[in-house]
Amino acid sequence: MRYSKLFTKTLKDAPADEVAKNAQLLIRAGFIYKVMAGVYAYTPLGLRVLENIKTIVREEMNKEDGQELIMTNLQTKETWSTTSRWDDEVVDVWFKTKLKDQTELGLAWSHEEAIMEMMQQYVKSYKDLPVSVYQFQTKLRNELRAKSGIMRGREFVMKDMYSLHESPEDLAKYYESIKEAYTRIYERIGIGKDTFVTFASGGAFTKFSHEFQTVCDAGEDVLYLHREKNIAVNEEVLEDALKDLDINVEELEKVKSAEVGNIFNFGDGKSEEMGITFTDTNGVQKPIYLASYGVGITRVMGVVVEKFADERGIVWPESIAPVQVYLACIGDAAKVVNKADQLYSDLRFAGIEVLYDDRDVRPGQKFADADLMGIPHRVVISQKTVEQEAVEYKARTEETAKLITDEQLMQVLHV
């Protein structure tokens, strides 16, 4: 895409009321626009990052036989009154609204009850199990405070998956496979090394749930960590976990972290509560075993910004960057512009996504924008590079640029 056509511009300053580093940088770089605290629009560059993260998650969920669907935002009181979760005292993040006839509706903050109610229509017998469905849904949560930018949104994108099973053993097997799928997801997104499967509070139906926590100073959680043993415990269950794991708290490192995913075993509790059953192999009606698995798509994007940003701006991992190459044309001599145009065309032909800075602004502005936007590879075409039959190349993570040939550039870009 040509920068001159892109409607967003980089900004010198973020809005004064924006306190989170991730949102400050994303706003300044033109990736998001702030509507209110915890509510952000995603401009073309930001939407590309989101879609790249979604693609990785979708591929891994499909590998585990997940079936993609899309549930609704509007929720009925009836659906959630089958459990206690319609009650604002029990769930304190509901946004509620009303139909014209004053019927109360809720805006979905999660979908367990909705999924189970729907599945009643399709799951009748053991032959219909197991089944696993997922969606990328814009969830609304009425958070009291929303000061962490896109890491805690009142409106945010979540991948939520739900798996239904006939037995706890079958659930356990699938639960483990999703744990592994999540590990692959965070690895591919570039935060694998610092992301840990974490013991966390299990709620009504199970002792522990598992969170995926990424070490991150901007995170809202506190983790007790043993990197070598790959053990992580959320502070909220520290005492219980120490007992169960037979480990001493002094062995553990205390770090701040952000929850980037969670998996939750409801056992047959949700099904019992809702009175939903299937017919087992003996013809007996039994409750269904349920687990749910979330990845905060927008939150992951915020965590990546927080973790990797430096004093010059965002640093995107290649796998989720909005484009791979920032191509800057310096000067308007015909030979320079022709070379830059040709390279733009060649790279696109090779399947490489390029942001082509063809604007009439000074070089320093182009370099600053390339850094602020966090594009992995910066390529500069100028009078000097044309004379030397080379291109100037700098990775976002490097300090200084170097002259390389076109062929070397293609190698760097794995073309």
Place this chain on the structure above:
Amino acid sequence: MRYSKLFTKTLKDAPADEVAKNAQLLIRAGFIYKVMAGVYAYTPLGLRVLENIKTIVREEMNKEDGQELIMTNLQTKETWSTTSRWDDEVVDVWFKTKLKDQTELGLAWSHEEAIMEMMQQYVKSYKDLPVSVYQFQTKLRNELRAKSGIMRGREFVMKDMYSLHESPEDLAKYYESIKEAYTRIYERIGIGKDTFVTFASGGAFTKFSHEFQTVCDAGEDVLYLHREKNIAVNEEVLEDALKDLDINVEELEKVKSAEVGNIFNFGDGKSEEMGITFTDTNGVQKPIYLASYGVGITRVMGVVVEKFADERGIVWPESIAPVQVYLACIGDAAKVVNKADQLYSDLRFAGIEVLYDDRDVRPGQKFADADLMGIPHRVVISQKTVEQEAVEYKARTEETAKLITDEQLMQVLHV
């Protein structure tokens, strides 16, 4: 995909409270699930149709330099109070809700004010114009009645585009190009022949707007139509239009129709109301010219079902069908199953999407499901076809099947 893995099942009956043919068929075929009147979840098959329609629309919007983004559902009172449209007396489809501190919020039913407010940040001078942005957004509208299935949702997917211009002439030029893009969209979706650019009410800022209306008995609009002259007038502006077009009402055919798109010229009225300006070539502050362009993605899906369905079920045009081929394996003899497995593999290798009915149910059930689901091409492998070294083929629109060779099948499927 293997039918045995798909969690949805076809149903003999739609819910008793579902009165719209499109929703009845889509529910029975396992494409949607009804949450309440006007609110439907999209199961894997339904989501595929939606995504196919979105892909066509996205391609055509990108051709016209549209930049995709995603705005927010949650809207502030401040944004919409810059015009009169926060007022429930002016806009009677708002769903409203509240933050914990009792701040009122709205759920987006359209985005003109939100787009203009955001664009203020990026559009400063004539150099920043024109610009055109679009999104696929889940809109919420508090409709009093919602009895038309997915043709009038309280929650529905819309493609809405907004273009900003420095002059009425520049807007008019772009407006015409989107009119043509829309014509291409409906052509590609398969309803082009029966879809007409229609004079409709212009509201506060312009005499007429343009709707795209598809002739359809289930539609909620009434159209006066001259097919040869390609003239269509919405009943609501008939008198005015007859005068302007110098045409006699007796020349026109009266038909029922459904609005599948609309384009709307706001002139500089919205910008004036909101006090948003740009600096023109002479350094003078001027209001921005705005047009908006909608396509109801879910509604189009409903219209296609209504128009093409026959007594056996849905009939999808190839361009938006969830899969191209329904492959039914009849019997469990090894030779038969091997042949069906091989064909499933060959078709997928050739890039053809297949629903492989590998279930242990009687043939009549498979044939009925293929028809109800509306899959364009039905291929049957049985003892008979294997013996004759052929496959049985029937297009959804044909009455009887015929035996053809594998090579002939590949030709039919344009492989």
